[in-house]
Amino acid sequence: MLPALLLAAVCTPLATYSPTPTITWDHVVHDDLAGYSIWYNEPGGVPQKIRDIPCVWLDLSDPPDGIKEYRFCRGPDGFEALQRERDWTPLTAYEIRVKTYDAAGNVSTDFSNVLSVCFSKLCTPATKPCN
Secondary structure, eight states: OOOOBOOOOOOSTTSOOBSSOEEOBOOOOOTTEEEEEEEEEOTTSOOEEEEEEEOEEEOOOSSOOSOOOEEEOTTTSSOEEOGGGSOOOTTOEEEEEEEEEETTOOBOSSOOOOEEEEBOOOOOTTTOSOO
C-alpha cells in the first residue's frame, strides 16, 4: 500500500525554489484504501505527521443514482499544496513522505520514497517586498 512520490527538489543555490510546492503520488490499488497521511522531517530528523488526507466516494452517474462508485483521493487524483501546512523555514530542506491507511485504521508500516522539498519565502501583499 505504498505510494510513490513524483516530484524532486534539492535545496542548493542553483535550485528553483517555489513558495507553493505541491506533491502528488501514484495511486495505491487497494479496495480498502481510506486515505493518505503526509509526513515531514528535516534531514536526519524523526518524521512527524502533517495531517491525514481522506479519500471520498463520489456518485458520478447522470442523473445521480445514490451509488458512490468512484473513489477520489487528493494527492494521486489531484495535487496537494504544502506551503500553508505549517511554518516552514525558508531555504531549509525538508523530507516529505507518505503513508496509507485503510477503513479499519490500519496504517502502512513503511513510508513512501522521500521527496526533498525546499521552500522559498512566501510573499503576500502584507509581506511585500519579498526578495
